[in-house]
Structure formats: structure tokens, C-alpha cells
Amino acid sequence: xxxxxxxxxxxxxxxxxxxxxxxxxxxxxxxxxxxxxxxxxxxxxxxxxxxxxxxxxxxxxxxxxxxxxxxx
Amino acid sequence: xxxxxxxxxxxxxxxxxxxxxxxxxxxxxxxxxxxxxxxxxxxxxxxxxxxxxxxxxxxxxxxxxxxxxxxxxxxxxxxxxxxxxxxxxxxxxxxxxxxxxxxxxxxxxxxxxxxxxxxxxxxxxxxxxxxxxxxxxxxxxxxxxxxxx
Numbered sequence: 001x002x003x004x005x006x007x008x009x010x011x012x013x014x015x016x017x018x019x020x021x022x023x024x025x026x027x028x029x030x031x032x033x034x035x036x037x038x039x040x041x042x043x044x045x046x047x048x049x050x051x052x053x054x055x056x057x058x059x060x061x062x063x064x065x066x067x068x069x070x071x072x
Numbered sequence: 073x074x075x076x077x078x079x080x081x082x083x084x085x086x087x088x089x090x091x092x093x094x095x096x097x098x099x100x101x102x103x104x105x106x107x108x109x110x111x112x113x114x115x116x117x118x119x120x121x122x123x124x125x126x127x128x129x130x131x132x133x134x135x136x137x138x139x140x141x142x143x144x145x146x147x148x149x150x151x152x153x154x155x156x157x158x159x160x161x162x163x164x165x166x167x168x169x170x171x172x173x174x175x176x177x178x179x180x181x182x183x184x185x186x187x188x189x190x191x192x193x194x195x196x197x198x199x200x201x202x203x204x205x206x207x208x209x210x211x212x213x214x215x216x217x218x219x220x221x
Contacts, residue, residue: 014172024105025096026178032091032143033084040083051076 082192085185086142092182093155094139100132115165131158142189149196152189159186 012023022030044053060066099105122128134154141151163183166175190197210217 012174014174017173017177019177021174023108023174023178024099025092028095029088029090029092033086033088036087037080037084041080052079 090142093135097135
């Protein structure tokens with residue numbers, strides 16, 4: 001049975017390889033990582049409408065100045 | 073979809089390593105949580121000597137600086153290089169000597185995460201693969217340091 005323990009007292013079953021039983025430092029890393037992913041995902045979806053963030057358009061060079069939308 | 077997994081996977085790994093190292097370093101100086109007990113193993117002597125020589129304290133400073141660079145996303149390639157000796161030492165000390173399975177898994181995971189991040193930022197290190205490199209002393213043009221920021 002998987003357990004989930006934030007070990008404030010530093011007491012973790014060190015014989016266990018259960019990835020959900022973490023030391024304080026592992027838990028800090030996991031909290032930082034999950035929070036960063038969620039914040040960036042929500043930010044990109046709300047601001048740019050996709051998970052990858054702002055779409056970088058490829059520069060196309062023409063002989064003369066192109067009108068807006070001409071190259072799309 | 074692969075780009076999304078890559079982007080968020082790397083984001084998670086960078087923040088995981090940043091948070092882990094930052095708190096590990098801060099905890100040594102500010103005692104936020106009880107210090108982890110070192111298991112009886114052959115590596116224990118190495119840690120005790122490192123403490124007496126001040127190497128362990130220096131490693132904790134590196135953890136704070138490197139962890140901050142990963143969390144704040146500033147000078148990440150440099151932060152990864154600073155953290156590399158710490159990660160490698162902890163991995164070598166524990167992966168083959170620690171009697172505690174949890175520690176073996178933990179140090180191996182951190183080592184793999186570190187290698188993934190180094191691979192992700194590899195383009196910043198590729199110039200070091202120059203086969204015949206000519207010296208370009210920084211003192212000839214110190215302003216180059218500022219320009220490269």
C-alpha cells in the first residue's frame with residue numbers, strides 16, 4: 001500500500017523504495033517541480049491558448065515589403 | 073505532443089533539482105529540519121573527514137548557489153556545472169555503498185536528472201569539444217564577460 005509522508009521529523013523508512021515516501025528534500029523538489037509545471041501550464045493556456053507558449057513564427061525574407069497576412 | 077512532454081518534463085526536472093539542492097544547502101546552515109542521519113557505511117568516514125576539512129560546508133554553499141540558479145532560471149548551465157561535483161560525489165558515495173535502498177534510489181535519480189539537464193543544455197558546452205583550442209585570455213578584453221551576459 002503506497003503511503004505519502006512529508007517527513008517533518010526526518011523519519012522516513014529508508015528501506016522502502018516507494019517513490020511516494022519521500023525525505024524532506026525529495027518532497028521539496030517534487031513540490032517545486034509540480035508547482036512550476038502547473039503554473040507554467042495554466043499561464044500558457046490562459047495567455048497563449050496552447051501548452052507550448054507563444055508560437056514563434058519563421059522569418060520569411062522577400063524582395064519587397066510584404067503586406068500583413070500575405071505570407072500566411 | 074512530444075514537445076509538450078519535453079518542455080514540461082525538463083521544467084519539472086530543473087525545479088526538482090533546484091528545490092532539492094537549495095533546501096539541502098539551506099537546511100545545513102539554518103536547521104529547518106533535522107539533519108539526515110548518515111548510515112553506517114564505508115562512505116561515512118569520507119563524510120566525517122569532509123566535515124573536518126570544510127569540504128562538506130563548501131559543498132552546501134555550492135548546493136545553495138546551484139539550486140538558486142536552477143529555481144530562478146539564471147545562469148543555469150553554470151549552475152549545473154557547479155552542482156556536478158556534488159551530485160557525482162553523493163552518487164558515488166551512496167549508490168554502491170549505502171545499505172539503505174531509499175538512498176540508493178534517491179541518489180541515482182538525482183544523478184540521472186542531472187545528466188538529463190546537462191544534455192538539455194548541451195549546446196552551451198559544445199564549444200568545449202574544440203579539438204584544437206587556441207587561448208583567448210580574458211584579460212585582453214575583460215569587457216567580453218559583460219557582453220556575454
